[in-house]
Amino acid sequence: MGESREILEAPLWQPPSLIPVLPERPLPEQVDVLIVGGGYTGLAAARETASAGLDTLVLEAGPLGTGCSGRNGGQVAYSFKPSFADLSSRHGAARAHAICREAFAAISHLRALARVEDFDWRECGGFYGAHTARHFEVMAREAQSQPSGLEQRIEVVPRSEQHREIASDFYHGGCVYPDDASVDPMKLLLALLRRAQERGAAVQDRCRVQALDTSSAGFDVLTSRGIVRARKVLMATNGYSGALSGWHRRRVIPIGSYQIATESLGLERVRSLIPMGRNISDTRRVVVYYRPSADGERIVFGGRAALAERDPLACVVRLRSMMARIFPELSRVAIDHAWVGWVAYTFDTMPHLGKRGELYHCMGYCGQGVPLAPYFGMRIGQQMAGLAEGQTALDGLPFPTRPYYFGYPWFLAPSVWAYRTLDALGL
Numbered sequence: 001m002g003e004s005r006e007i008l009e010a011p012l013w014q015p016p017s018l019i020p021v022l023p024e025r026p027l028p029e030q031v032d033v034l035i036v037g038g039g040y041t042g043l044a045a046a047r048e049t050a051s052a053g054l055d056t057l058v059l060e061a062g063p064l065g066t067g068c069s070g071r072n073g074g075q076v077a078y079s080f081k082p083s084f085a086d087l088s089s090r091h092g093a094a095r096a097h098a099i100c101r102e103a104f105a106a107i108s109h110l111r112a113l114a115r116v117e118d119f120d121w122r123e124c125g126g127f128y129g130a131h132t133a134r135h136f137e138v139m140a141r142e143a144q145s146q147p148s149g150l151e152q153r154i155e156v157v158p159r160s161e162q163h164r165e166i167a168s169d170f171y172h173g174g175c176v177y178p179d180d181a182s183v184d185p186m187k188l189l190l191a192l193l194r195r196a197q198e199r200g201a202a203v204q205d206r207c208r209v210q211a212l213d214t215s216s217a218g219f220d221v222l223t224s225r226g227i228v229r230a231r232k233v234l235m236a237t238n239g240y241s242g243a244l245s246g247w248h249r250r251r252v253i254p255i256g257s258y259q260i261a262t263e264s265l266g267l268e269r270v271r272s273l274i275p276m277g278r279n280i281s282d283t284r285r286v287v288v289y290y291r292p293s294a295d296g297e298r299i300v301f302g303g304r305a306a307l308a309e310r311d312p313l314a315c316v317v318r319l320r321s322m323m324a325r326i327f328p329e330l331s332r333v334a335i336d337h338a339w340v341g342w343v344a345y346t347f348d349t350m351p352h353l354g355k356r357g358e359l360y361h362c363m364g365y366c367g368q369g370v371p372l373a374p375y376f377g378m379r380i381g382q383q384m385a386g387l388a389e390g391q392t393a394l395d396g397l398p399f400p401t402r403p404y405y406f407g408y409p410w411f412l413a414p415s416v417w418a419y420r421t422l423d424a425l426g427l
């Protein structure tokens, strides 16, 4: 079934009609703020700097939606990878508490934005499946002993009841996070674009920044359409941070995340597989994430199907078999869309924002940027404008790198191989 059907190599949420072609305007000779990257981070920052009266120009190398912000899974959840205990051992309990509160603030920010902008915000909740009985015990215990002041609503679902969440015996029970949500990634990007433009920020797509040279007044920014002088520059390039700045490139690890959308299965069939319509993920180290499409007709399934494969079509078979391990009845289902994007991991699995001189950065969301990037983008924009509300509990955290890392993650292949082995052994 469906093997010879054509697969569209584009995100389900990027029908060509939705991608605006921004009118090409002459670039200004000089701006106060130049933002490299037109994803959630760059556009959210631009609204703040433009609101503060700073002449702001956003340059995006590709068409809008080229980066992760147009290609993600649209899942919104509490988003820092390190636990409170990990953060406490690194930074002390008080700072760790403040850091964790920032992740909650990011979700509240997006929820508030959804009240004034339409990007298909749905409070569908999330189900996290336990890959082993031991994982279930740990997650159930942690749900009962959340750090004080950082409690989330969590419902523990034993294996005997998990069919109310998912028609699969793949998991050993799990936890429901009723406050998790989903968005339409591209509509969120377009909302942030509108909000930046309405405050006067100029946004140009298909214009790559090729070099940044420091000058007495800030930067001479060489672009594919000429030179712009800028007082301040923001690197909002996340997993697409290339050779432009070696310092940043040495601190983010680009990792491919791959997704497929099934053919239309029909509302009833999708509902029979994921009855509550929630986002789903699980406790394996090599992560998978999936959910019903917004119209409820398809399943959108994503995960680390490869390490550096740039052709998403090459990963379809693997992703579909990962999906079929959970839903065996989908083993021969046709796939209509396949796509890939590059998320940015960091060596401490935390996002980072800050500056070196007048070169600012905000990046490294470790695959969790749907809530984090619009929020920290806003905060770095406020910092660039010198506003006190831009301060965050993450400010000043060292942004680590590793010896012999220059942007090519040579260590990923052995790590992912080891993680897959540990997952397969149920450890």
Ligand SMILES: Cc1cc2nc3c(=O)[nH]c(=O)nc-3n(C[C@H](O)[C@H](O)[C@H](O)COP(=O)(O)OP(=O)(O)OC[C@H]3O[C@@H](n4cnc5c(N)ncnc54)[C@H](O)[C@@H]3O)c2cc1C
Pocket: 036, 037, 038, 039, 040, 041, 042, 059, 060, 061, 062, 065, 066, 067, 068, 069, 070, 071, 072, 073, 074, 075, 076, 077, 207, 208, 209, 210, 236, 237, 238, 239, 240, 241, 242, 244, 257, 258, 259, 289, 302, 339, 340, 341, 342, 343, 362, 363, 365, 366, 367, 368, 369, 370, 371, 372, 373
């Ligand atoms: C397949 C996939 C699924 C995901 N699913 C989820 C999810 O369900 N939930 C979640 O929270 N997060 C998810 N993410 C992560 C999330 O999408 C990102 O963290 C977030 O979009 C980052 O936004 P950003 O603006 O910082 O970066 P991006 O959106 O990646 O934008 C960076 C931009 O910089 C541009 N750029 C780079 N260099 C230059 C240059 N020299 N000149 C001009 N422009 C340049 C790039 O073209 C790119 O558009 C997913 C990511 C992927 C790829």
